[in-house]
Amino acid sequence: xxxxxxxxxxxxxxxxxxxxxxxxxxxxxxxxxxxxxxxxxxxxxxxxxxxxxxxxxxxxxxxxxxxxxxxxxxxxxxxxxxxxxxxxxxxxxxxxxxxxxxxxxxxxxxxxxxxxxxxxxxxxxxxxxxxxxxxxxxxxxxxxxxxxxxxxxxxxxxxxxxxxxxxxxxxxxxxxxxxxxxxxxxxxxxxxxxxxxxxxxxxxxxxxxxxxxxxxxxxxxxxxxxxxxxxxxxxxxxxxxxxxxxxxxxxxxxxxxxxxxxxxxxxxxxxxxxxxxxxxxxxxxxxxxxxxxxxxxxxxxxxxxxxxxxxxxxxxxxxxxxxxxxxxxxxxxxxxxxxxxxxxxxxxxxxxxxxxxxxxxxxxxxxxxxxxxxxxxxxxxxxxxxxxxxxxxxxxxxxx
Amino acid sequence: xxxxxxxxxxxxxxxxxxxxxxxxxxxxxxxxxxxxxxxxxxxxxxxxxxxxxxxxxxxxxxxxxxxxxxxxxxxxxxxxxxxxxxxxxxxxxxxxxxxxxxxxxxxxxxxxxxxxxxxxxxxxxxxxxxxxxxxxxxxxxxxxxxxxxxxxxxxxxxxxxxxxxxxxxxxxxxxxxxxxxxxxxxxxxxxxxxxxxxxxxxxxxxxxxxxxxxxxxxxxxxxxxxxxxxxxxxxxxxxxxxxxxxxxxxxxxxxxxxxxxxxxxxxxxxxxxxxxxxxxxxxxxxxxxxxxxxxxxxxxxxxxxxxxxxxxxxxxxxxx
Numbered sequence: 001x002x003x004x005x006x007x008x009x010x011x012x013x014x015x016x017x018x019x020x021x022x023x024x025x026x027x028x029x030x031x032x033x034x035x036x037x038x039x040x041x042x043x044x045x046x047x048x049x050x051x052x053x054x055x056x057x058x059x060x061x062x063x064x065x066x067x068x069x070x071x072x073x074x075x076x077x078x079x080x081x082x083x084x085x086x087x088x089x090x091x092x093x094x095x096x097x098x099x100x101x102x103x104x105x106x107x108x109x110x111x112x113x114x115x116x117x118x119x120x121x122x123x124x125x126x127x128x129x130x131x132x133x134x135x136x137x138x139x140x141x142x143x144x145x146x147x148x149x150x151x152x153x154x155x156x157x158x159x160x161x162x163x164x165x166x167x168x169x170x171x172x173x174x175x176x177x178x179x180x181x182x183x184x185x186x187x188x189x190x191x192x193x194x195x196x197x198x199x200x201x202x203x204x205x206x207x208x209x210x211x212x213x214x215x216x217x218x219x220x221x222x223x224x225x226x227x228x229x230x231x232x233x234x235x236x237x238x239x240x241x242x243x244x245x246x247x248x249x250x251x252x253x254x255x256x257x258x259x260x261x262x263x264x265x266x267x268x269x270x271x272x273x274x275x276x277x278x279x280x281x282x283x284x285x286x287x288x289x290x291x292x293x294x295x296x297x298x299x300x301x302x303x304x305x306x307x308x309x310x311x312x313x314x315x316x317x318x319x320x321x322x323x324x325x326x327x328x329x330x331x332x333x334x335x336x337x338x339x340x341x342x343x344x345x346x347x348x349x350x351x352x353x354x355x356x357x358x359x360x361x362x363x364x365x366x367x368x369x370x371x372x373x374x375x376x377x378x379x380x381x382x383x384x385x386x387x388x389x390x391x392x393x394x395x396x397x398x399x400x
Numbered sequence: 401x402x403x404x405x406x407x408x409x410x411x412x413x414x415x416x417x418x419x420x421x422x423x424x425x426x427x428x429x430x431x432x433x434x435x436x437x438x439x440x441x442x443x444x445x446x447x448x449x450x451x452x453x454x455x456x457x458x459x460x461x462x463x464x465x466x467x468x469x470x471x472x473x474x475x476x477x478x479x480x481x482x483x484x485x486x487x488x489x490x491x492x493x494x495x496x497x498x499x500x501x502x503x504x505x506x507x508x509x510x511x512x513x514x515x516x517x518x519x520x521x522x523x524x525x526x527x528x529x530x531x532x533x534x535x536x537x538x539x540x541x542x543x544x545x546x547x548x549x550x551x552x553x554x555x556x557x558x559x560x561x562x563x564x565x566x567x568x569x570x571x572x573x574x575x576x577x578x579x580x581x582x583x584x585x586x587x588x589x590x591x592x593x594x595x596x597x598x599x600x601x602x603x604x605x606x607x608x609x610x611x612x613x614x615x616x617x618x619x620x621x622x623x624x625x626x627x628x629x630x631x632x633x634x635x636x637x638x639x640x641x642x643x644x645x646x647x648x649x650x651x652x653x654x655x656x657x658x659x660x661x662x663x664x665x666x667x668x669x670x671x672x673x674x675x676x677x678x679x680x681x682x683x684x685x686x687x688x689x690x691x692x693x694x695x696x697x698x699x700x701x702x703x704x705x706x707x708x709x710x711x712x713x714x715x716x717x718x719x720x
Contacts, residue, residue: 313670314670317714
């Protein structure tokens with residue numbers, strides 16, 4: 001039998017270094033939920049800065065011991081700078097070869113794009129040139145109504161039509177490509193229909209999450225739960241659990257976590273390295289100034305001075321118990337409750353990454369309830385259909 | 401739990417720790433603020449530690465301070481009587497002023513020696529004199545954050561030499577206390593400074609700070625004031641239970657300076673590599689001293705400090 005589709009595991013997950021080039025802070029869109037509060041058209045990465053970053057990273061392999069690497073290019077909209085990116089990628093490839101670097105045949109170039117310019121000649125030329133080492137995700141939020149609610153041009157016009165027209169080409173080139181959907185309070189009524197719409201467009205993997213910012217209103221959790229229950233019914237009823245994935249539903253979420261054995265940090269900030277147009281290094285792009293509402297940027301070095309290892313220590317020693325309030329440590333549905341280190345930092349009363357924001361708490365709990373519903377319903381369906389061999393059967397405990 | 405209140409009497413009050421006191425303009429705490437601070441300490445049941453400037457304070461201030469049990473911290477220039485903690489800046493300062501300070505002294509004294517690495521490496525041979533005359537010698541390195549590999553090696557050598565000096569004094573029947581060597585012989589848990597958690601500082605502007613260094617670095621970094629009270633945001637981060645590198649570390653003599661932590665790593669609960677390596681060099685030197693004293697029958701054989709394979713607990717914690 002065809003297995004229930006789980007989310008696709010990212011390439012070389014856990015063993016690949018993530019290097020992020022913030023190539024531009026400009027974007028054609030002005031999405032209403034965008035966390036990049038400091039976007040602008042002025043900060044474009046000069047090639048020389050990217051070159052210095054590559055020289056430093058490839059010239060110090062002892063500082064980057066991972067066996068593989070993912071070079072992320074982000075913005076703003078990264079493909080606005082496709083010519084620069086093409087040049088940087090060529091430089092990376094030549095340097096990997098000349099240095100006989102262990103990443104020579106173990107690298108990828110990764111993009112999250114708004115998809116507006118995906119069809120353009122320069123972008124397509126770049127894709128053809130680097131196809132075997134590329135991962136590209138186009139962000140489309142769902143139905144035209146849902147998408148255009150937030151993902152708008154600076155003029156206010158929705159971008160759905162310009163993105164949707166490029167989806168077939170993208171799926172043809174990257175059949176396993178997934179899309180990233182972000183949910184904010186006004187989006188909640190559209191969650192179910194949006195995921196189904198994306199499936200109908202041919203997108204088989206929908207990575208979807210609620211924003212971490214403190215935007216949630218009273219009643220949002222009930223609305224969210226109701227939408228997810230609807231979605232669960234649709235996925236199960238229409239058989240989408242075979243061959244499609246939606247990150248909202250996962251067997252591993254919603255369980256208590258052991259305070260000692262499951263004490264690892266959720267977020268990978270500090271394990272990755274981001275560099276901006278000025279050549280400043282960050283533990284993640286979320287710590288660059290353009291991502292922060294109320295705090296100063298957290299730099300961990302530069303292309304000139306290298307990585308300041310002391311500045312990295314808090315990120316690399318951070319664990320769950322140290323940053324979480326007691327309510328999270330004793331939470332009975334803690335598994336899968338995510339956090340963003342940058343948002344934690346931005347929301348904290350002091351300039352610390354050791355303070356977990358709990359703004360998402362009620363939304364996580366709503367998700368867990370709907371997730372339980374989904375799996376209970378799916379298990380029962382499969383059981384009745386005689387297809388339980390592939391699943392762990394729940395033990396029936398009798399309490400009377 | 402809060403246990404101590406440090407009152408900085410003036411902007412030019414002496415530094416008694418790692419930070420530099422660079423302000424030259426006098427700014428004496430108002431008498432009202434001083435009295436309010438003392439009242440706060442009394443009501444919160446806090447032990448008072450008063451840090452003096454280099455000049456004589458007014459009689460009104462003196463009288464207020466004498467109204468409560470307290471500990472005087474001052475430079476060893478003889479202008480404050482009854483000092484419990486005497487501060488010297490470097491070995492030469494200590495050698496030349498110790499007698500002056502002693503003349504003004506009526507209590508058993510703790511000597512704080514603030515010293516940079518160059519001064520420390522060059523002058524540590526003078527330690528015997530200070531160790532034999534002081535009740536206790538606290539060395540406060542003022543440039544730990546600049547230590548490099550050569551400095552670590554030199555520090556290891558200096559600690560070994562100091563260990564020999566301590567052993568000689570033990571052989572003479574003395575029990576010298578040198579924070580960087582002898583504290584670890586007896587400690588069974590971390591002896592952190594715990595600024596922000598067990599103690600806070602009242603500055604001359606009438607506001608509370610985590611410690612004097614936080615005030616001197618940025619006056620806007622207050623954690624409350626005398627009218628609104630104390631408000632240390634994210635206070636748990638100042639305690640050792642929320643310091644991943646420190647909570648399992650056994651370099652118990654380390655003061656775990658939260659100001660240096662923030663300066664070097666950006667977080668009050670995370671020390672830099674330099675702080676950790678220096679603390680472990682001290683810990684290991686204490687281990688060598690303990691074994692040496694035990695071999696000579698000068699120390700209880702029951703005490704033990706385990707051997708560890710790292711100098712930086714970060715390496716052990718992260719497997720790097």
